[in-house]
Amino acid sequence: MILQNAQGDARIIAGGQSLMPMLNFRLATPTLLVDLNRIAALSGIGMTDEGLRIGAMTRTRDIETSALIAQHQPLIAHAVPHIAHLPIRSRGTIGGSLSHADPAAEFPALMLAVDAQMVLHGPQGARVVPAGEYFQGLFETATKSAEILTHIDLPHWPEARRFGFQEYSRRRGDFALAGIAFWADMDGDICGECRVVAFGVSDRPVRLHGVEQILQSHPLNDADAMLQARDAVDDLLEPDSDLQASAEYRRMLAAELLQRAVHAAGGMA
Ligand SMILES: Cc1cc2nc3c(=O)[nH]c(=O)nc-3n(C[C@H](O)[C@H](O)[C@H](O)COP(=O)(O)OP(=O)(O)OC[C@H]3O[C@@H](n4cnc5c(N)ncnc54)[C@H](O)[C@@H]3O)c2cc1C
Known part of the structure; x- marks a missing residue:
């Protein structure tokens, strides 16, 4: 609702590790920041019937140290330590990285590799976008104005893979x-x-x-x-x-x- 009322002039802030530098350099000049940090329902990693669900506000460091990720998504567990430095991983979120869509970032490539599904919520309700359709260009995703990425669903990873x-x-x-x-x-x-x-x-x-x-x-x-x-x-x-x-x-x-x-x-x- 806040995002919708701001008519494209508001920006979500998650870990701030990409957005804050953009604000500093005036590459982004939103009039309103919407902070997701206190929405507990957006954080965490859990099992579902289909695989794993990761909340968009889950910190990169929590993914790196997750026993569930280590056991059920070993490719992701192996790759995450390559992301930035420990202080950035401690603050940055998977949802922030995917929404930012830097072409050199690890999470977008990993999501494409494991066939992740992005769960987006907006004024029209929820929709699911496969990773293959989510990344649409340089720093561009399928997320519409007033939508937020809430969760990422990962399918089962076969044990022998x-x-x-x-x-x-x-x-x-x-x-x-x-x-x-x-x-x-x-x-x-x-x-x-x-x-x-x-x-x-x-x-x-x-x-x-x-x-x-x-x-x-x-x-x-x-x-x-x-x-x-x-x-x-x-x-x-x-x-x-x-x-x-x-x-x-x-x-x-x-x-x-x-x-x-x-x-x-x-x-x-
Ligand atoms: C020095 C440095 C080195 C780095 N090196 C790497 C690296 O090697 N690999 C790598 O992958 N990343 C790297 N990063 C980026 C880092 O991983 C960021 O944490 C990440 O890209 C953004 O996550 P964030 O939670 O901080 O998002 P934020 O900075 O808070 O937000 C980023 C963007 O996403 C939007 N957004 C955030 N959450 C949502 C959401 N849930 N729904 C919709 N939009 C949302 C924001 O509005 C903003 O436009 C580096 C950053 C720095 C400063």
Whole structure:
């Protein structure tokens, strides 16, 4: 209601770790801040019939240290320590990170990798948006004005699923120049269904279907398949050059990180 009445001039504040710098630099100039910090119902991690539900106001550090996440979402548990530094993880929230939608952030890529569903609430009620439709561009999501992200639903993670997560940043805790989240459901020694998500290389996290098709039906240590997969990463990605890295370097990095992630999943790292 407050957001609706403010007619787009209000901004939600969660952990403030992205919003406060934006306010400082006058990149955002809302006339009203709506603080979600005291709404206990928006925090916490719990089991559902379908998997896990994470409240949007759950702190990154609570996800990092959660026994439920460690047991039921090992890819996320493995990746979260890469996010920023401890003080930022102690304050920043998963909902803030997903709503901010930085293309180099880990949570958006992880949500795409695990097929998360975003639960949004607004004046018209609740709606659910799959991660694949939620990230719509640079700092852009499917969230409409006056809506808030309240929860994230994660489907069951099969116990035998293998995974790898790799990213490269100049200093520990910096945003990644490129990163790869990977999982594979094995059929014996052969890669069955798998998922490859790249981040830091586009205006949003990207699923690399063409790379997945190459890896499927081969062992994870198949050298020829890996060469083809690396070439496909190079073909499929069109990152921009910026002050941090050239487009060519980012493509090369993504291909190398893919190989490391797949090898980690195969126990070869
Ligand atoms: C030095 C530094 C390094 C960092 N490094 C990394 C990194 O390596 N990887 C990484 O992923 N992140 C990094 N971050 C960002 C950090 O993870 C932030 O905490 C996170 O992106 C935003 O979470 P927040 O809860 O602080 O959101 P806020 O800053 O409070 O909000 C961010 C945006 O989301 C909106 N918003 C917040 N919650 C909701 C909601 N529930 N519904 C709708 N809109 C909402 C706000 O209006 C705002 O526009 C870094 C930040 C800093 C300052």
